[in-house]
Amino acid sequence: MEEPLLKKAIARDAGAIEALYDHYAPSLLSVCFRYCGNREDAEDILHDGFIKIIQKIHTFKMRKDGSLEAWMRRIMVNTALNFLRDRMKEKNFVDIDPILEKLNHYDEEKIDEEEKYLNMGQEKIMNLICELPAGYRTVFNLYVFEEYGHKEIAELLQFSENTSKSQLSKARAMLRKKLNQMVNVKILPTYEKV
Amino acid sequence: MKKYNHPVDGYFRENLKDHQITPSDAGKKAFLSDAMRLPRSDKKRRKGIILLWVILIALIGAGIFMWSINSDKSSPNSANGSKPSVNKSLSLTHQTSRGLSTQVTKDPVHLRATSQPGLAQKSSVPDEKAAGQNKAAALKPLAPETSGTNSQLVDEDQIIPVVNIQKPNSDSLDPPRFAVVSEKGTTKSADSGISFMNKEPDSIASSDTLQNNNLWRSVEKDRSWMPNIGFYYTPEWMFNTVEGSKFVNNFGIEGTFHFGRFSVRTGAGLSVAKGTNELSVEYNDFLGAYNKLDSMKFAWSDPSHQYIPTYYMTRQDVWDSLLKLDYPKVIKRYTYIQIPMIMGYDFWQSEKISLGIRVGPVMSLLLTSKQLSEEFDPGTKRIVSINNIAPGQINLNWQIIGGLNASINLTRNLILEIEPCGRYYFNSVYEKPVNNTKPWSLGIRTAFIVSFN
Numbered sequence: 001m002e003e004p005l006l007k008k009a010i011a012r013d014a015g016a017i018e019a020l021y022d023h024y025a026p027s028l029l030s031v032c033f034r035y036c037g038n039r040e041d042a043e044d045i046l047h048d049g050f051i052k053i054i055q056k057i058h059t060f061k062m063r064k065d066g067s068l069e070a071w072m073r074r075i076m077v078n079t080a081l082n083f084l085r086d087r088m089k090e091k092n093f094v095d096i097d098p099i100l101e102k103l104n105h106y107d108e109e110k111i112d113e114e115e116k117y118l119n120m121g122q123e124k125i126m127n128l129i130c131e132l133p134a135g136y137r138t139v140f141n142l143y144v145f146e147e148y149g150h151k152e153i154a155e156l157l158q159f160s161e162n163t164s165k166s167q168l169s170k171a172r173a174m175l176r177k178k179l180n181q182m183v184n185v186k187i188l189p190t191y192e193k194v
Numbered sequence: 195m196k197k198y199n200h201p202v203d204g205y206f207r208e209n210l211k212d213h214q215i216t217p218s219d220a221g222k223k224a225f226l227s228d229a230m231r232l233p234r235s236d237k238k239r240r241k242g243i244i245l246l247w248v249i250l251i252a253l254i255g256a257g258i259f260m261w262s263i264n265s266d267k268s269s270p271n272s273a274n275g276s277k278p279s280v281n282k283s284l285s286l287t288h289q290t291s292r293g294l295s296t297q298v299t300k301d302p303v304h305l306r307a308t309s310q311p312g313l314a315q316k317s318s319v320p321d322e323k324a325a326g327q328n329k330a331a332a333l334k335p336l337a338p339e340t341s342g343t344n345s346q347l348v349d350e351d352q353i354i355p356v357v358n359i360q361k362p363n364s365d366s367l368d369p370p371r372f373a374v375v376s377e378k379g380t381t382k383s384a385d386s387g388i389s390f391m392n393k394e395p396d397s398i399a400s401s402d403t404l405q406n407n408n409l410w411r412s413v414e415k416d417r418s419w420m421p422n423i424g425f426y427y428t429p430e431w432m433f434n435t436v437e438g439s440k441f442v443n444n445f446g447i448e449g450t451f452h453f454g455r456f457s458v459r460t461g462a463g464l465s466v467a468k469g470t471n472e473l474s475v476e477y478n479d480f481l482g483a484y485n486k487l488d489s490m491k492f493a494w495s496d497p498s499h500q501y502i503p504t505y506y507m508t509r510q511d512v513w514d515s516l517l518k519l520d521y522p523k524v525i526k527r528y529t530y531i532q533i534p535m536i537m538g539y540d541f542w543q544s545e546k547i548s549l550g551i552r553v554g555p556v557m558s559l560l561l562t563s564k565q566l567s568e569e570f571d572p573g574t575k576r577i578v579s580i581n582n583i584a585p586g587q588i589n590l591n592w593q594i595i596g597g598l599n600a601s602i603n604l605t606r607n608l609i610l611e612i613e614p615c616g617r618y619y620f621n622s623v624y625e626k627p628v629n630n631t632k633p634w635s636l637g638i639r640t641a642f643i644v645s646f647n
Contacts, residue, residue: 017229021222026214033215043221047228054229122213125206144203145210172202179202 002068010058017054024069025050028076030126034141035080037130041087049079077146081156084134120182128178136171143168243559243590247533251460255421255451421449422609424643426463432635435623436583442467442635444532450643455550457538465530465558472583473570475520478513480574486510513576521583522570528587530558538599546603552613553596560589592620597639607646613639 005023008016025046032042032049052075060071129137138157142148143164148156150164157164428444446463485507493502533556540550563586597615604610617635 012230012232014226014230018226021217021225025217025222027212029215029217030210030213034210039215042215043218046217047221047225050225051228051232054232119209122209125209126213129206129210140206144207172200175206176202179205 003062006057006060006062006068009054012054020053021050024072027069028072031073031076031145032080034126034129034145035077035138036083037132037134037137041083045076045080045083048083049076052079077142081138084138088134128175131178132171132174136167136174139164139167140171140175244531247557251533254458254460421451422643422645423447423449424609424611424641426611426639426641428615428637428639430465430617430635430637432467432617432623432633434631434633437470437472440467440469442637444637444639446532448534448641450538455540455543457540457550459536459538459552459554460534463532463534464561465532467528467530467587468566469526469528469563469587471524471526471586473522473524474579474581474583475522475570475572476578476580477518477520477572477575478515478578479518480576481512481514483509483511511574511576517578523567524565524570525567526586527564527566529561529563531561533557533559534595536595540599540601548601550599550601551596552599552615554594556593556595556617558591558593560587563587587623588621591623593617594620601643607644609643609645611639611641611643613641615639 005016005020009020028049029042029046032045033039036042036045049072053072056075060068062068129140132140139153142153142156143150150161150168153164154161424447426444426446426448430442430444432440432442442465444463444465446461448459448461448463450457450459486509488506488508490506491504493504494500495502534554535556536552536554538550538552540548542549595615595617597613599611599613602610602612615637617637619633619635621632623633
């Protein structure tokens with residue numbers, strides 16, 4: 001399906017471009033949403049990303065089936081990262097309050113490999129990611145979904161590898177805590193009742 | 195190294211693997227509308243234009259080549275294979291050392307094939323189909339052959355140069371007389387209408403030299419379609435731009451086709467210029483940031499008898515309200531490919547120097563632009579507005595160039611050309627013209643040309 005569509009899209013065939021959009025936009029919008037955390041921004045990123053895709057589509061070389069989607073996804077991720085950079089301006093991705101950090105402290109050594117979480121539906125799971133602070137969310141997305149290593153993430157986001165590791169660890173801890181909260185509250189940190 | 199597969203990672207990856215969100219109709223419409231307005235890729239367009247020019251130049255070259263060949267064939271004076279370039283209409287006069295005028299003519303009807311010592315060439319005349327037409331004949335030097343006899347018969351089919359020798363004074367009583375030199379060096383009798391009288395060895399020798407020259411010219415003329423090829427460099431001072439005056443370096447390779455006093459010059463060159471993209475930026479200084487508490491939530495945990503607080507905060511940046519103005523500059527190097535099509539006319543020619551005028555259009559196409567200075571980075575400042583004072587340079591522009599050309603023959607095959615010239619740009623050199631004034635420039639073209647003619 002990809003190759004004939006691609007040829008027509010390179011020739012700027014309106015029907016092919018629309019078909020390309022209809023076919024790939026839903027999954028790519030999901031990617032954008034995961035990075036920026038809200039629908040409006042995600043649609044903006046999708047628009048900009050798709051414009052880039054159409055502009056550069058003649059440079060794409062088809063290797064195997066599915067490579068077009070991977071290529072489009074990479075462009076979309078880069079567009080999302082640029083958007084976040086512009087939005088945040090400073091390199092400091094972490095915008096979590098120190099009090100919250102202390103509250104969210106979690107010892108990762110005690111992870112149970114067999115730990116199971118409830119299947120609560122894609123929308124709720126997506127919302128958990130969107131609720132993460134931007135810095136945690138970006139590192140988590142790059143590591144888990146794009147399967148980047150810490151070195152690559154560090155180069156991409158221009159901070160140290162240790163920062164990447166630390167942010168990923170904190171992102172996991174927050175997500176795990178939220179997942180567990182939905183089941184029980186036994187692992188929550190303790191505060192004395194006043 | 196294999197990545198550690200954390201259960202949280204796996205959970206999210208698995209559950210969101212096929213997650214999709216349907217984009218809004220408004221978003222789709224906006225995208226389709228923008229996508230249709232996108233220009234085709236610059237690279238493709240540039241390649242297309244370059245290809246068009248290459249085809250055009252090749253066509254012009256082929257046309258000139260064909261014209262050159264056809265004119266050689268159709269011209270009675272022209273060389274045709276080994277045919278010498280002399281005939282009835284060609285009459286060369288040469289002053290001998292004794293003051294005699296020697297007129298050399300050659301009858302093409304009898305001319306079939308000749309060769310010169312040291313210039314052995316086979317030939318054939320298309321309109322002659324008689325037997326033996328491809329036979330090589332020798333155009334022998336006249337003086338030694340004709341000095342001994344003046345009335346020996348020769349075969350009429352032989353190729354015969356006719357030499358008419360006459361006294362310089364018109365009051366001479368001697369009628370014009372002719373000498374015919376056969377292959378064997380004999381001359382035809384005067385009774386048959388052709389004779390040799392008043393033998394003048396010097397004049398005969400000089401007529402022979404002329405024939406030699408004609409032959410060489412005919413051979414050389416076969417190469418006349420070949421262009422003179424050379425390398426040029428033109429420093430150019432451009433005026434009437436937003437940045438004031440600019441210095442531009444132009445260099446490349448050109449080929450020139452000559453048609454008598456006229457010439458056509460084309461080729462390909464590069465034009466390298468620095469450009470400044472100047473911005474006017476209004477901004478507010480960054481003062482700092484704080485975390486603004488939006489809301490907080492407390493959850494009661496029964497087993498541990500605790501309140502669990504959750505804070506919802508957003509980072510708030512604070513900027514100064516004072517508006518400041520900055521003029522950052524980004525310096526770029528623009529490289530254009532230039533394709534000229536210059537027509538020329540030489541109004542004065544001598545053995546060593548020729549002077550002429552050159553006029554024609556030049557197309558400039560942006561190849562690359564390299565940023566030499568760092569990109570403007572506002573940092574933490576809040577940008578209020580950015581205006582382009584001097585925008586980037588345009589992708590394609592046309593110019594007309596005119597100049598006074600002086601060609602100096604350094605050696606037989608090497609020519610130095612010096613050409614003070616002026617250029618007028620038909621459109622602005624900027625992407626978005628800030629004003630309607632069009633630049634003009636002055637330059638001096640210097641070229642070393644190799645002549646193949």
